[in-house]
Amino acid sequence: MLVALGNRVAAGAEAFITDQQSNQVAVIDPDTGKRLATIDVPGHPAGIAMSKDGTRAYVTGPDGPSLSVIDTVGRRVLRTTPLPGGPLGIAVAPDGGTVYVADWYGSDVLALDPPTGALRYRIRAGQSPSGLALTPDGKLLVVAARLDDSVVLIAAARHTAVATIKVGAHPFGVTIDAAGRRAYAACVESDDVAVIDLAERRLVARVKVGRRPYVVALTPALGFVTNELAGTVTPFDLATLTPLPPIRVGENPEGMQPSRDFARLYVANWMDDTLSVLDVATLRPLHTFPAGDSPRAFGSFLR
Amino acid sequence: MPPIRTAAVAALLMASPALAHGPTRQKAEETVTIAAPPDKVWAVIANFHDMGWDPLVAATTGDGANTLQSFRTLKLKAGGELSDDLEEYDAAHFTYATFLPHNDPKVLPVTNLSTHLSVAPADGGKSVVTWRAAFYRGDPKGDPAPDMNDAAAVKAVHAFLRGGLDGLAAKFPGS
Numbered sequence: 213m214l215v216a217l218g219n220r221v222a223a224g225a226e227a228f229i230t231d232q233q234s235n236q237v238a239v240i241d242p243d244t245g246k247r248l249a250t251i252d253v254p255g256h257p258a259g260i261a262m263s264k265d266g267t268r269a270y271v272t273g274p275d276g277p278s279l280s281v282i283d284t285v286g287r288r289v290l291r292t293t294p295l296p297g298g299p300l301g302i303a304v305a306p307d308g309g310t311v312y313v314a315d316w317y318g319s320d321v322l323a324l325d326p327p328t329g330a331l332r333y334r335i336r337a338g339q340s341p342s343g344l345a346l347t348p349d350g351k352l353l354v355v356a357a358r359l360d361d362s363v364v365l366i367a368a369a370r371h372t373a374v375a376t377i378k379v380g381a382h383p384f385g386v387t388i389d390a391a392g393r394r395a396y397a398a399c400v401e402s403d404d405v406a407v408i409d410l411a412e413r414r415l416v417a418r419v420k421v422g423r424r425p426y427v428v429a430l431t432p433a434l435g436f437v438t439n440e441l442a443g444t445v446t447p448f449d450l451a452t453l454t455p456l457p458p459i460r461v462g463e464n465p466e467g468m469q470p471s472r473d474f475a476r477l478y479v480a481n482w483m484d485d486t487l488s489v490l491d492v493a494t495l496r497p498l499h500t501f502p503a504g505d506s507p508r509a510f511g512s513f514l515r
Numbered sequence: 516m517p518p519i520r521t522a523a524v525a526a527l528l529m530a531s532p533a534l535a536h537g538p539t540r541q542k543a544e545e546t547v548t549i550a551a552p553p554d555k556v557w558a559v560i561a562n563f564h565d566m567g568w569d570p571l572v573a574a575t576t577g578d579g580a581n582t583l584q585s586f587r588t589l590k591l592k593a594g595g596e597l598s599d600d601l602e603e604y605d606a607a608h609f610t611y612a613t614f615l616p617h618n619d620p621k622v623l624p625v626t627n628l629s630t631h632l633s634v635a636p637a638d639g640g641k642s643v644v645t646w647r648a649a650f651y652r653g654d655p656k657g658d659p660a661p662d663m664n665d666a667a668a669v670k671a672v673h674a675f676l677r678g679g680l681d682g683l684a685a686k687f688p689g690s
Contacts, residue, residue, distance in 0.1 A: 256539045274538050316538050317657045
């Protein structure tokens with residue numbers, strides 16, 4: 213079906229799912245559920261960031277504590293580097309030049325050299341930094357400072373915070389839209405999604421969602437959030453910022469990402485050990501596939 | 516990077532217990548088969564505010580309503596209290612879910628414990644009761660004491676679930 217352009221990108225996709233309890237990354241075809249490979253990764257892998265060209269996946273091992281670099285084509289770990297603290301959230305710069313890792317136990321984001329994992333510098337971010345995201349131009353690093361109930365904006369080139377924006381309680385996952393205009397942070401303890409205008413550096417709205425929201429995914433018209441305690445995904449309209457009825461997925465859904473053509477949404481269900489596939493057009497579940505032991509997939513996991 | 520170097524680093528990490536800590540959520544599951552149909556078993560556990568079926572619980576107090584975000588307080592026979600709330604309630608499918616937002620880790624060495632309790636039919640008119648839990652250890656920060664680490668949390672939750680289910684089964688002769 214090479215002519216079916218809309219499906220082609222999605223059909224060629226691979227999901228790299230961090231299976232925290234089995235110390236593995238499962239490589240899965242997210243549209244058929246077929247297990248393509250299993251890669252051993254130490255440290256109870258949780259966070260993942262895919263390079264823009266899809267050739268490298270950077271994975272945090274909070275119990276290492278460590279960073280593992282995966283050759284996604286060769287299906288192997290190139291290098292595992294010990295890190296300080298509790299590395300969890302992770303993002304890679306759009307140009308591939310820097311990997312950012314949040315130290316959940318501390319207040320810093322570590323800027324690492326991607327090929328070697330060497331620590332280049334630390335960025336002061338706020339208490340218990342969790343989710344990380346970069347604007348498409350790589351200039352702004354957005355950090356969910358969980359214990360500060362804040363989202364911190366960091367000028368990547370200057371390694372310093374330029375704004376701290378109060379949001380709901382305990383923000384965890386943070387996602388930026390394709391235009392680099394807005395950031396969305398899932399606030400676990402206040403059951404809402406904070407919407408932030410990045411140019412104006414202000415909170416635009418708090419969208420009420422389900423119980424203990426973790427991760428936000430964005431398509432052109434709709435945002436989605438995994439409600440970890442409710443076992444659901446809540447869609448919300450990005451223009452009106454109003455929530456739609458929740459969609460039932462598995463128990464303890466966490467990591468979530470749309471296909472490149474935005475037709476599908478892939479959700480890792482931690483308790484059920486599954487990957488849910490949702491149809492974005494109809495907002496209905498299409499498939500539930502096995503995904504390994506305790507999948508978290510916290511970050512960008514598709515190539 | 517030659518593969519031998521990666522293996523060496525992995526071995527180093529495995530061999531260093533002082534480094535073994537991290538924000539890793541744990542899960543536990545216990546089941547019991549009961550010699551009674553699901554509706555009879557559900558009738559015993561259906562009231563969120565009555566944990567009289569659980570031998571580890573001395574008393575339950577709450578508002579009596581099986582409505583979401585309703586809180587109950589469990590007074591434990593071993594000492595201490597746990598206050599959890601109702602997160603999901605589905606009488607048609609014989610299941611409810613709970614969440615323990617704050618607790619004294621000395622009473623139960625966990626944080627953010629959520630559970631699902633459900634009854635399903637089994638062969639011969641019997642039931643299988645499943646109690647699943649998701650939780651973090653008692654000290655979620657780095658380098659926890661041995662009684663507050665992941666292993667202690669997993670052990671305590673398994674014992675908590677097992678004790679409850681065994682007590683429930685004991686209420687049905689022949690289970």
